[in-house]
Amino acid sequence: MTLTDVPGIHLGHDSAGDTGVTVVVAPAGAVGAVDVRGGGPGTRETDLLAPHNTVERVHAVTLTGGSAFGLAAADGVMTTLETRGIGFPVFGPDRPGPIVPIVPAAVIFDLDVGDPGNRPTAASGSRAVESALGGADAASASSSVGAGCGATAGRVRGGFGQAVARVGEWTVAAGVVANPVGEVIDAATGRLFGAPSLPPVDPAAFGALGASGAKLNTTIGVIATDAPLNKAQATRVAMVGHDGIARAVYPAHSPMDGDTLFTMATGDGSGVGVAELAELSAAAAECVREAIVTAVTTAEPGLSLSTWGELRKRDSGQV
Structure with a gap:
């Protein structure tokens, strides 16, 4: 189950070994919002998402x-969406004129993994959009893909994870790049x-990894x-x-984190009741938690980073 279980949502990745881009596309638009909790965010076009500002849909x-x-990747996302006729009609929906795709963005710090000179570009963003809209089998991919390629989660490799829940007639899903400064393992x-x-990893094996070297993550x-x-809402x-x-x-x-979560709601924007909003919010939190767990438990070996899976095998004597 993936983000694309939500009607109107498409997902695509572009991976470059030790870094990459993940794009969530809503061709018909989605009510957009954001909340930033980390002290070191790297973002683009988040001010327009404030409830008191004009733009409603992304x-x-x-x-x-x-x-x-990596914020340069959003340039390629915008350009590719424009060529497909996806965006905000500047002069109104019934008048010809330019369109402006609304594309907020957020980055992770992964310059300490692999080659720090290898960074996503506008071309990377364009390829991720083509992946999302071109029918490629990217939606089910998790872990070491897209923006999760160079992710670390404390002392182990992080990645990209997804989770889905049902709340009455509606679907809630989360796609998360797990790259925290903090630990995911006790x-x-x-x-x-x-x-x-x-099942746990061996605390001694985990401790042998030493202290987390991450100083700037998100x-x-x-x-x-x-x-x-x-x-x-x-x-x-x-x-x-x-x-x-x-x-x-x-x-x-x-x-040192830049923890940032966006909401994309593909409904008509008419609003829900308070009780429904509480249920949807609770489901969102659980999906984020599960997506982080999925990112960590499915992380692939590589980039000189230990994975949860490898530590589990050592504990069970398989390696």
Whole structure:
């Protein structure tokens, strides 16, 4: 189950070994919102998503590696959407004229993994959009893909993860790049903070990795739903979604993280009741938590980073 289970949502990646881009596209537009909790964010076009500002709908969200350099990927996303006729009609829907795709973006810091000179570009963003809209089998991909290629989660390799839930007639999903400064594994027990019921790693093996070398990291992602959220409600969902980061990462939202979550709601924007909003918000938090767990548990070996899976095999004597 993936983000694309939400009607109107498309997902694409461009991977370049030690960095990459992930793009969530809503060709018909989606009510957009954002909440930033980390102390060191790298973002683009987030001010327009404030509930009191004019623009209601976004056409894509770009998640990218490369630190601030990676924001260039959003240029390619915009250009490619424009060529496909996707964007905001400047002179109104019934008058010919230019269109402007609305594409907020957020970055992770991955310059300390692999080659720091290898950064996503506008071409990377363009390829990710083509992947999303071209029918490529990118939607089901998780872990070491797209913006998750160079992600680290404390002392182990992070990545890109997804999770989906149903709330009544609506679908809620999250796609998260897990790249926190904080740990996802409890050093005392070897268990994942976000999934303590899963088998633990050997605490001694985890401890042997030494202290986390991460000084600048972040967790970023998109919560998507087909519920008819208005802009203020979409903002609330993004806010509560951060509870999922706090359940899976310790500590979360540090001064060195840039934790940023977007909401994309593909409904008609008419709004939901307070009780429904509470349920949708709670589901969003759980999806974010589960997506982080998925990113970590499916991480692939590489880039001289240890993975949760490798530590589990060592504990069970398989390697």
